[in-house]
Amino acid sequence: MSRFSSLAWLLCAAVLAAWSLRLIFTPSLLVTIESLMGIIVILVVIALVRTRLDPAQVYVDRNKEIVARVGLFRVELFAARLLAHVPLGIDLSHSATTVLAAMSERYERSSGGKLSFFVWRPLTNDSTSIGMMVSRESWSIPGLLRMKKLTEEILEDAFVLEGAMRAAYPHLxxxxxxxxxxxxxxRGGLMQ
Known part of the structure; x- marks a missing residue:
């Protein structure tokens, strides 16, 4: 479903108009409840269709190395840190508990964050990237105040993550x- 046809939009508008007129001209409690439920269902369907049609927009702040994915209902911010020049055969899992402890302490104080471990192996002969990524998400509220607060939180998360990774992996x-x-x-490891 790449496009929602104009006939479907016209049908939704006609049903909404009919229920609205029925609500106005028939002052019965049962009709009022039925009409309101119908209007709510149609609006939810329209909102769900819009989220499927409008993909999330991706914004980048190269100064802070933050990626933001803004959708119709939610906004997500991401910041990642890499372990550079990891030798083959090294066990990263033992020291990762230190990083997890630091981040869980951080997330106990302010909820809504996620920590992810990633291994990114390109198809070319480039080196494998190993690291951790912090993310925060919130409802997409118009205005810059929530985005500014999320940016501050993700920067603090990235700072704590980087410090914990330096302490856990002092040789890297x-x-x-x-x-x-x-x-x-x-994107799941896909390059464009």
């Missing part, structure tokens, strides 16, 4: 993941 260099890598991780 921790670096900010480039925005392109973060975007490809969000």
């Amino acid at each position: 260099r921790v670096a900010e993941a480039p925005v392109g890598l973060t975007k490809s991780i969000l």
Whole structure:
């Protein structure tokens, strides 16, 4: 369903208009409840169709290395950190408990965050990227106030994550993941 036809929009508008007129001209409690339920169902269906038609927009802040995915109902922010030059055969899982402990302490104080571990292996002869990504999501509320608060929270999450990774892996260099890598991780590893 790539496009929602104009006939379908016309049908939804006609049903909404009929229920609205019935609600206005028939002052019965049962008809009022039925009409309101019908109007609500149609509006929910329209909202769900719109979310399927309008894909999430992706915005990038290259200065802060943050990727934002803004949809109709929610906004998500992502920041990733890489472990650079990981030797083959090294066990990363033991020290990861230190990172998990630091991040769980952070998320106990402010809920709504997620921590993800990723391994990104390109099809070319480039090196494998290993790291962790923090994310936050919220309802998409118009205005910049919520986005600004989410940005501050994700920057604090990234700062705590980077510090925990440096403490857990002192022999490895921790670096900010480039925005392109973060975007490809969000796409499931596919490059465009």
